[in-house]
Amino acid sequence: MNLSRLFNSMSLSIPEQHLIELLELNEKTQPFGLTLAPGEIKQLLAERNRVLHSYGRLELGIAATKEIIEVFSESPYIRQDHYTSTLNELHEIFYFLKNETEDKIGDAKLIGIMKDCFDNECGGSLELLRSKLEEFAADFRIEAMRDELLREGEDDE
DSSP states (O other), rough: OHHHHHHHHHSSOOOHHHHHHHHHTHHHGGGGGGOOHHHHHHHHHHHHHHHHHHHTTOOOHHHHHHHHHHHHHTTTTGGGGHHHHHHHHHHHHHHHHHTTTTTTTOOOHHHHHHHHHHHHHTTTHHHHHHHHHHHHHHHHHHHHHHHHHHHHHHOOO
C-alpha cells in the first residue's frame, strides 16, 4: 500500500474501507468472470452483518469475507448471475460452522473444507453443502466431546 493511499484510507469510514477492499478483489475474481458492483458489495456486507447478528457474533474486519470471495471465485460452479446470492449463502454456512465448531477450526481451513465439499461432493449445490456441513459439524462436536472425555479420564488416573 503506498503512502498516499494509506492516508486516504485513514479518512474513510469503516464501511467505505470495506467497500474499497472488496472492489479491489474484482481484480482477482474478474479472470473467473466474477465481479461485484458497489451496490452488490453493500448488499453483501449488509447480509453478512445480519448473519453475524443472528449468530451472536462480532467481527470488526472482513478477512473471512475476502477469503470466501477469493477461494470460491475459482469454483467452476459459481456464475456471475448468482454470484452475490451464492456469497450470501456461503456466509450463512460459514458462520453457522464457526458457531457449531466453537471456533476451533481456523477461518482459512474451514473455508477450504467448504470449498472442497462444494466443488466435489456437492457438485456446486448449496443445499447439499449445507447438509453435508451440518453432518460435519455434528461429527466434529462428537469427536471433540470424545477427546474431552478421554482427557478427563487420563486426569483421573
